[in-house]
Amino acid sequence: MRHRTFYLALALIFCAWVLLPIFLLTILAFTERQAIFAWPKGLLPEAFSLETLRFFFGVQGVWRALRNSVVVALLTVVFALALGAPAGYALARYRFAGKDAYRVMILITRAFPLMILAVPLAVRFIDLGLYDTPWAVALVHTALALPFAALITSSIFLGIPRELEEAAWTLGCTRLQAFVKLVLPLALPGLVATAIFAFVISWNEVFAATILTLRERTLTAYLLTVLPDSPLPFRFAGGFFLIVPALAFIFAIRRYLFTLWGIANR
Amino acid sequence: MHRERFTPYLLIAPSIVFLLFLFAVPVFEALLLALRAPDGSLTLANFQRMSRDLYFADAVRNTVLLVVITVPLQLVLALAMAVLLQGIARGRDLVLYVWTIPLGVSDLAAGIVWLAIFTERGYLNSFLNWIGLIERPQIWLSYETPAMLFLAVVIAEIWRATAIMFVILVAGLQLIPKEYGEAAEVFGATAWRRFWRVTLPLLKPSMQVALILRTIAAFGVFSVALALGGRDIPILAGEAHYWYNLYRNPAIASAYAVIIMGISIAITLVYLRLLRSRQDES
Numbered sequence: 060m061r062h063r064t065f066y067l068a069l070a071l072i073f074c075a076w077v078l079l080p081i082f083l084l085t086i087l088a089f090t091e092r093q094a095i096f097a098w099p100k101g102l103l104p105e106a107f108s109l110e111t112l113r114f115f116f117g118v119q120g121v122w123r124a125l126r127n128s129v130v131v132a133l134l135t136v137v138f139a140l141a142l143g144a145p146a147g148y149a150l151a152r153y154r155f156a157g158k159d160a161y162r163v164m165i166l167i168t169r170a171f172p173l174m175i176l177a178v179p180l181a182v183r184f185i186d187l188g189l190y191d192t193p194w195a196v197a198l199v200h201t202a203l204a205l206p207f208a209a210l211i212t213s214s215i216f217l218g219i220p221r222e223l224e225e226a227a228w229t230l231g232c233t234r235l236q237a238f239v240k241l242v243l244p245l246a247l248p249g250l251v252a253t254a255i256f257a258f259v260i261s262w263n264e265v266f267a268a269t270i271l272t273l274r275e276r277t278l279t280a281y282l283l284t285v286l287p288d289s290p291l292p293f294r295f296a297g298g299f300f301l302i303v304p305a306l307a308f309i310f311a312i313r314r315y316l317f318t319l320w321g322i323a324n325r
Numbered sequence: 326m327h328r329e330r331f332t333p334y335l336l337i338a339p340s341i342v343f344l345l346f347l348f349a350v351p352v353f354e355a356l357l358l359a360l361r362a363p364d365g366s367l368t369l370a371n372f373q374r375m376s377r378d379l380y381f382a383d384a385v386r387n388t389v390l391l392v393v394i395t396v397p398l399q400l401v402l403a404l405a406m407a408v409l410l411q412g413i414a415r416g417r418d419l420v421l422y423v424w425t426i427p428l429g430v431s432d433l434a435a436g437i438v439w440l441a442i443f444t445e446r447g448y449l450n451s452f453l454n455w456i457g458l459i460e461r462p463q464i465w466l467s468y469e470t471p472a473m474l475f476l477a478v479v480i481a482e483i484w485r486a487t488a489i490m491f492v493i494l495v496a497g498l499q500l501i502p503k504e505y506g507e508a509a510e511v512f513g514a515t516a517w518r519r520f521w522r523v524t525l526p527l528l529k530p531s532m533q534v535a536l537i538l539r540t541i542a543a544f545g546v547f548s549v550a551l552a553l554g555g556r557d558i559p560i561l562a563g564e565a566h567y568w569y570n571l572y573r574n575p576a577i578a579s580a581y582a583v584i585i586m587g588i589s590i591a592i593t594l595v596y597l598r599l600l601r602s603r604q605d606e607s
Contacts, residue, residue: 062412066409066412070410073424074420074424077423077426078423080438080439080484081438087441097446098446098450101451141339142340145336145339152333153332153336155334158333161337161341168348169538170541171348171589172545174545174578176355178358178575179354179355179358179575179579181569182354182358201343263432263433263434265432266545266566270566279433282437283548286552287555291440294437294440295440298434298440302438304429305426305434306426309422309426309428309429313418313422316421317492317495317499
C-alpha cells in the first residue's frame with residue numbers, strides 16, 4: 060500500500076512538471092501588460108484581462124500568419140493522406156516484390172534532417188514560382204508527414220479483418236466498391252487520427268516554414284522572425300496560441316497514440 | 326485477375342514519385358549546393374568559409390553538448406515514467422494524456438514557455454525571491470551567463486521531447502509478455518532485479534528506436550535556443566537558418582545542413598553498432 064502512494068505521488072510530480080509551465084504561460088497570456096512585467100510575480104493570476112491577447116491580434120501580420128498556418132496544415136493533411144493511405148493499403152493487403160524495400164525506404168527518410176530538404180527546395184521553388192506560397196511549405200511538410208501516414212494507415216488497414224472485404228467481393232462488390240462501402244467507414248476514425256497527426260506535424264514545423272516564406276509566413280515562421288524584436292507580452296500570447304491546438308489534438312488522438320507511435324516506429 | 330498484380334505498385338507509385346522529387350533530389354541538390362563554386366566547379370570553399378565563421382566552433386560545441394546531455398537524461402526519465410505508469414491503476418488514462426501533451430508542443434513554443442520562467446522578471450526569479458534567496462531580478466538568459474542559458478535550453482528540451490521517448494518505451498513495454506516477469510518473481514527475484522534482468526534487456530529494441538529518433542531530431546532543434554537566447558547560444562541548425570534567411574547564402578546554409586546530416590547518419594550507425602554488439606555478448 061505504501062508503494063501505491065509513492066507511485067501516485069511521483070506520477071503527480073511528473074504531471075506538475077508537464078502542466079505547470081503551460082499553466083504559467085496561459086496566465087501570462089490572459090493578464091494585462093503590467094502583470095507581465097510585475098516583480099515579484101505570484102503563482103496565481105492577479106486579474107483576468109484580454110489586453111495581451113487583443114494586443115497580439117492587433118499586430119499586423121498575425122491574422123495572416125494564423126490563416127497561412129491553417130491552410131498549410133490542411134494542405135499537408137490532404138497530400139499526406141492522398142499519397143500515404145493508398146501506400147498503406149498496399150502494404151496491408153498485398154504481397155508484392157519490393158515491399159520490404161519500400162518499407163526500408165520509408166524508414167530511411169527519417170534519418171535525414173529537414174534542413175537538407177528545405178534549403179535546396181527553396182532555391183528550386185523560387186525558379187518554379189512556388190516560393191512564398193502555402194503550397195511550397197505544404198509540399199515540404201508532406202515530405203515529413205507522408206512516411207508516417209503510410210506506416211500508420213497500413214497498421215489501421217491491417218486491423219480491419221480481410222475476411223470482411225472478401226465476403227463483400229463474393230457478394231458481388233468490386234474491389235473499389237468493397238473498399239468505399241466497407242473498409243473506409245471502418246478505417247475512418249483511424250484515418251482522422253492520422254490526419255490530425257499530420258496537421259500537428261505541419262502546425263509545429265519551424266525551419267522549412269521560415270526558409271520557404273517571406274511574406275506569407277506561417278505562425279511559427281512569423282513568430283520566429285519577429286521574436287527578437289517583439290515585447291514579452293507578444294511572445295507569450297504567440298506561444299500560447301501555438302500550444303492551444305496541440306493540446307486539443309493530442310486529446311483527440313490519445314486513443315490512437317500507440318498505434319501512431321508504437322507501430323510507426325517499428 | 327492479371328491486373329491485380331499491378332495494383333499494389335499503382336498504389337505505392339504516387340508516394341514513391343513524391344519522395345523521389347521532394348526527398349531524394351533535394352538531398353542530392355543540397356550536396357551540390359554545398360560543394361559547388363559559383364562557376365560550377367566542385368570545391369570545398371563553402372565548408373572552409375563555414376568553419377572560419379565566428380559562430381561555427383561554438384555552434385558545433387553547443388549542439389553536440391546539448392545532444393549528449395539531453396538525450397541520455399530523456400531516456401532515463403522516459404524509462405522511469407514508463408515503468409511508473411505500469412504501477413498506476415486508477416487514473417492511468419489521465420496520467421497518460423498529461424504526460425504525452427508535450428508531443429504536440431513545438432520546439433518554438435517550448436522555448437517561449439520556458440522564457441516565461443527564466444526571463445528577468447519571470448517565475449524562477451519570483452520564486453527565488455519568495456524563498457528569500459535574491460532581492461532583485463537576476464539575469465539568466467544572456468551571453469554573460471552562458472552556463473545558465475545552456476541549462477535553460479537543456480531543461481526546455483527535456484520538458485518538450487521526453488514524451489516521444491516515453492510513448493515509444495510504453496509501446497515497447499506492452500509487447501513484453503507478463504509471464505517473464507512473473508516467472509522471475511516465482512524464482513524470488515526482487516522488483517529491482519526483475520527490472521534490470523528481464524524488462525530492460527527485452528526493452529532494448531524500443532530503446533534503440535527511441536535513442537536514434539530522438540538523437541536525429543535533437544540535431545535539428547534550434548528554435549528553443551533561439552527563443553531563449555537568440556544567437557547568444559549558437560546551434561548548428563540555427564546557423565543554417567541565419568545563413569539562409571539573414572545572409573541569403575544558400576551555399577553556406579547547405580554546408581551546415583550537410584554537416585548536420587553527416588552527424589545524424591554517423592550517430593545512427595554508432596548506436597546500431599553499440600547496441601547490437603552488446604546484445605550479441607549476452
